[in-house]
Amino acid sequence: MRGGREFTITVAATAILVATFATCTRVPRMPAVDGAVVEVRRSDGLLGSGDRGYDATLQLSWFGTACHLIQLGDARVLTDPFVTNRLRLAGMRSDPARVAETLGRVRPPDMVLVNHSHHDHILDAYAAMAQRSWRARKVPLYGGRSCKNLLAGWGDAEVDGRCHAVPDAGGRLPVSRPAPGYTIKVTAYRSKHGPHLKCGFTLADGMITRPRRSAPRGILAFQAGEVFNYLVELSSPSASLNVFCLGAPFDLDKLEDSMPPAGTPIDVAIILAPTADKVRGYPEEHIARLRPRHIVLSHFNTFFREDPDEQLAVAGIDFVKMRELSRDLQSTFAGDAGYPEFEKLHIPAITVMGEAGGARNVIRIR
Numbered sequence: 001m002r003g004g005r006e007f008t009i010t011v012a013a014t015a016i017l018v019a020t021f022a023t024c025t026r027v028p029r030m031p032a033v034d035g036a037v038v039e040v041r042r043s044d045g046l047l048g049s050g051d052r053g054y055d056a057t058l059q060l061s062w063f064g065t066a067c068h069l070i071q072l073g074d075a076r077v078l079t080d081p082f083v084t085n086r087l088r089l090a091g092m093r094s095d096p097a098r099v100a101e102t103l104g105r106v107r108p109p110d111m112v113l114v115n116h117s118h119h120d121h122i123l124d125a126y127a128a129m130a131q132r133s134w135r136a137r138k139v140p141l142y143g144g145r146s147c148k149n150l151l152a153g154w155g156d157a158e159v160d161g162r163c164h165a166v167p168d169a170g171g172r173l174p175v176s177r178p179a180p181g182y183t184i185k186v187t188a189y190r191s192k193h194g195p196h197l198k199c200g201f202t203l204a205d206g207m208i209t210r211p212r213r214s215a216p217r218g219i220l221a222f223q224a225g226e227v228f229n230y231l232v233e234l235s236s237p238s239a240s241l242n243v244f245c246l247g248a249p250f251d252l253d254k255l256e257d258s259m260p261p262a263g264t265p266i267d268v269a270i271i272l273a274p275t276a277d278k279v280r281g282y283p284e285e286h287i288a289r290l291r292p293r294h295i296v297l298s299h300f301n302t303f304f305r306e307d308p309d310e311q312l313a314v315a316g317i318d319f320v321k322m323r324e325l326s327r328d329l330q331s332t333f334a335g336d337a338g339y340p341e342f343e344k345l346h347i348p349a350i351t352v353m354g355e356a357g358g359a360r361n362v363i364r365i366r
């Protein structure tokens with residue numbers, strides 16, 4: 001009888017311990033891991049021509065989702081023009097006010113690169129390309145054939161003439177007329193869109209095989225199409241730096257050529273945050289191969305709400321799991337003596353453009 005009571009007490013105590021442990025494992029963990037320091041610093045502004053270090057500093061502006069302005073002095077490349085931050089099942093349109101306060105305030109880039117044709121990568125492409133100063137500068141845009149066919153839907157022959165289809169196999173893209181003293185080289189690497197769900201499902205994963213005759217208005221009109229990652233190499237009279245835009249990571253065992261060959265020196269890798277738990281080996285294997293000096297996290301803000309300055313959370317659920325991703329990257333690479341190239345992990349705030357051409361929340365890299 002006594003033994004039975006002791007047994008009951010032992011089982012109860014064990015249950016309490018297990019319950020306590022289970023609760024403890026859900027307690028928030030340290031934002032920094034052993035071997036890393038999370039550094040918070042005052043945001044930088046945008047250097048302008050005439051500022052010291054202007055043509056030797058790589059400047060990265062981020063307008064949310066995968067829309068980045070990559071700039072070295074007077075060489076500029078813009079990726080994935082999407083700033084509207086709104087989702088409609090039908091009647092989805094670019095927001096002129098949001099475009100005006102972002103892409104309307106940046107100097108026309110030398111080129112625009114599109115990773116794939118989902119709405120959150122391309123919805124504002126036409127509005128950007130149709131701006132008067134961009135027409136005058138003849139800004140070219142590159143994306144897959146589906147991207148060009150989609151943009152044909154706006155029925156603007158002048159813009160259509162500046163939209164180019166990247167060859168299906170990828171490769172080096174032509175770059176027209178960078179500023180004197182500058183060069184830009186861009187190489188496209190064919191990839192695939194990772195799944196939106198762990199079961200492997202990808203929304204709107206088709207091709208657009210013919211030029212559209214009307215502007216796309218619903219989310220399913222924006223099929224992903226061909227998918228490309230880009231290596232952007234910029235050089236100015238005083239510096240050369242490169243940026244790899246890993247907008248579509250995929251299983252490297254299946255798509256080895258979706259990234260530059262091992263051993264290519266990479267200064268900056270802009271990497272997608274949301275796919276971390278859905279693509280095998282991502283991001284560890286991809287970072288281990290790229291070994292960039294700087295890692296910049298991307299595509300982690302909400303694109304469902306008007307306020308782009310919010311963490312991606314739908315119905316209170318943090319699908320991106322940014323803290324876990326940040327901790328994983330720190331623990332895997334920050335303290336890795338076998339990866340001496342690593343300098344910093346950047347988690348950017350949305351860049352805010354001023355009316356006079358200045359900006360805040362710009363990442364500067366030398």
Ligand SMILES: [Zn+2]
Nearest residue numbers: 116118193224
């Ligand atoms: Zn997508």
